[in-house]
Amino acid sequence: MATKYIFVTGGVTSSLGKGIICSSLGRLLAARGLRVTIQKLDPYINVDPGTMNPYEHGEVYVTDDGAETDLDLGHYERFLNIKTSQTNNVTTGRIYYDVIMKERRGAYLGKTVQVIPHITDEIKSHVLKLGESNDYDVVITEIGGTVGDIESLPYIEAMRQLRYEVGRKNTLSIHLTLVPYLAAAGELKTKPTQHSVKTLSESGLSPDILVCRSEYQLDDSIRAKIAQFCNVEVQDVIASLDAETIYEVPLLMQNEGLDSRVIEKLDLPAKNADLKQWSEFVDKIKRPSKQVYIALVGKYVEHHDAYKSIVEALIHGGAMNDAGVNIKWVQSDYITDSNVASKLEGVSGILVAPGFGGRGIEGKLTAVKHARLNNIPFFGICLGMQCAVIEFARNVASMEAANSTEFDEQTPYPVIDLMPDQRDIEDKGGTMRLGKYACELKEDTKAREAYGADMIDERHRHRFELNNELREKLLESGLIVSGVNPERDLVEIVEIDNHPWFVGVQFHPELRSTVYDPHPLFSAFIEASLNKASDLFTSETKVEQAV
Numbered sequence: 363m364a365t366k367y368i369f370v371t372g373g374v375t376s377s378l379g380k381g382i383i384c385s386s387l388g389r390l391l392a393a394r395g396l397r398v399t400i401q402k403l404d405p406y407i408n409v410d411p412g413t414m415n416p417y418e419h420g421e422v423y424v425t426d427d428g429a430e431t432d433l434d435l436g437h438y439e440r441f442l443n444i445k446t447s448q449t450n451n452v453t454t455g456r457i458y459y460d461v462i463m464k465e466r467r468g469a470y471l472g473k474t475v476q477v478i479p480h481i482t483d484e485i486k487s488h489v490l491k492l493g494e495s496n497d498y499d500v501v502i503t504e505i506g507g508t509v510g511d512i513e514s515l516p517y518i519e520a521m522r523q524l525r526y527e528v529g530r531k532n533t534l535s536i537h538l539t540l541v542p543y544l545a546a547a548g549e550l551k552t553k554p555t556q557h558s559v560k561t562l563s564e565s566g567l568s569p570d571i572l573v574c575r576s577e578y579q580l581d582d583s584i585r586a587k588i589a590q591f592c593n594v595e596v597q598d599v600i601a602s603l604d605a606e607t608i609y610e611v612p613l614l615m616q617n618e619g620l621d622s623r624v625i626e627k628l629d630l631p632a633k634n635a636d637l638k639q640w641s642e643f644v645d646k647i648k649r650p651s652k653q654v655y656i657a658l659v660g661k662y663v664e665h666h667d668a669y670k671s672i673v674e675a676l677i678h679g680g681a682m683n684d685a686g687v688n689i690k691w692v693q694s695d696y697i698t699d700s701n702v703a704s705k706l707e708g709v710s711g712i713l714v715a716p717g718f719g720g721r722g723i724e725g726k727l728t729a730v731k732h733a734r735l736n737n738i739p740f741f742g743i744c745l746g747m748q749c750a751v752i753e754f755a756r757n758v759a760s761m762e763a764a765n766s767t768e769f770d771e772q773t774p775y776p777v778i779d780l781m782p783d784q785r786d787i788e789d790k791g792g793t794m795r796l797g798k799y800a801c802e803l804k805e806d807t808k809a810r811e812a813y814g815a816d817m818i819d820e821r822h823r824h825r826f827e828l829n830n831e832l833r834e835k836l837l838e839s840g841l842i843v844s845g846v847n848p849e850r851d852l853v854e855i856v857e858i859d860n861h862p863w864f865v866g867v868q869f870h871p872e873l874r875s876t877v878y879d880p881h882p883l884f885s886a887f888i889e890a891s892l893n894k895a896s897d898l899f900t901s902e903t904k905v906e907q908a909v
């Protein structure tokens with residue numbers, strides 16, 4: 363069967379949740395036995411999001427092959443249980459970079475290099491590359507931005523051309539729009555959708571299916587009106603109402619018949635969808651038997667997208683323990699010795715987040731100390747692990763003023779230091795230790811117990827690491843190194859003894875947690891936090907009884 367290509371565009375406003383719609387459609391098609399992948403085309407000029415501030419872009423999602431990509435790829439992996447790669451995310455910056463490099467090599471044989479055909483050809487080649495691998499029946503391509511943006515035009519044009527090149531019957535255009543409710547008029551309004559479809563059609567790409575985000579159900583007359591004005595059949599107007607959890611969206615889209623319409627239009631050989639496991643997971647999230655409260659300590663907490671995969675991995679870990687996860691967002695800049703107890707009050711687990719630069723570090727160290735001294739389950743991720751090592755060095759191993767050279771180049775105890783192969787690097791883009799690396803786990807440790815394996819691999823994104831010259835001294839004081847990269851003897855996981863659960867990881871386990879394969883460290887962390895909560899509960903009841 364020829365690979366089928368589905369193009370997903372968005373109109374009216376940004377933030378309509380195109381990534382979730384693509385992921386949900388992907389999930390539904392995969393549940394019908396089709397091999398699906400999803401790709402994101404981003405219209406900005408950065409070569410990748412790796413150099414962007416988390417406030418600007420949210421989390422940078424790292425793939426196994428070390429690509430720094432858009433956070434939507436996280437949704438694709440979590441929903442489809444697949445591994446994506448550099449091929450799944452392309453930006454205008456990369457397209458132009460590659461075209462300019464080719465031009466410098468003389469690859470265009472003296473031609474004038476232009477947006478059409480050279481830029482559009484390059485875009486098309488990135489879309490077709492996934493299909494040509496023969497690994498997929500369906501390639502879903504999400505086009506970032508909003509229809510009508512100048513920067514999206516070459517992408518829309520490339521999709522228009524592709525429809526003819528691979529055949530109309532092998533492609534499908536889905537457009538996501540907004541149907542707003544005007545309180546003053548007491549009505550849902552279809553005009554923005556009409557305009558958006560008109561703009562898209564002017565570029566030569568007319569939608570086959572419209573997915574309409576709305577706060578209220580679209581009744582038959584609204585659906586008929588949208589169909590009439592936008593040149594689609596009425597059953598191709600799909601309503602997408604706000605969901606309680608993003609994981610419910612595939613089920614809502616199935617009820618609306620999105621997958622059936624796609625299958626019919628693309629003439630796909632599909633069986634009935636098997637969504638049993640998925641539905642059970644959604645039930646667990648919606649109706650957990652208990653609740654757990656976790657502090658997420660970071661410096662970008664006003665911007666939750668900066669920690670997208672961590673939040674989702676916590677939810678997965680909660681589902682594994684039949685628990686609803688409530689996150690208390692704690693800004694590390696404002697944590698001090700005197701307010702740490704109140705800032706972290708009521709939580710039974712503390713997660714110290716990844717990050718770059720010195721802002722908020724002392725607050726993170728105070729949070730680590732609070733977790734260590736009060737036997738509160740602690741999970742440190744990347745910078746969070748580095749903070750755990752610094753705190754241990756200062757307060758347990760008597761290394762006064764120990765630090766990471768990222769924050770204090772003159773520290774007498776550089777327990778975290780730049781990796782030797784990072785020393786001469788000047789370029790910022792794509793030069794960290796990125797992607798999948800192996801890690802050997804030590805027997806009788808929390809990590810070994812959680813993974814149930816001796817050898818694992820995880821994804822990385824950092825320049826600094828535990829300084830092996832000070833490792834022995836830290837070990838003498840009781841730090842446990844429970845995971846090591848065998849090739850380069852780099853410390854990947856640290857723990858401490860006499861604590862219910864205190865684990866710091868140099869890698870990013872959150873990037874590997876999916877609905878069908880929740881991450882074992884997150885499950886173990888939530889389990890330990892639930893145990894801590896029930897301890898607290900019993901000691902509180904004991905106190906009450908004593909009174």
Ligand code: GLN
Pocket residue numbers: 715716717718719743744745746768823824825826827
């Ligand atoms: N800034 C630290 C480093 O580069 C940690 C990075 C991170 O948390 N992803 O090593």
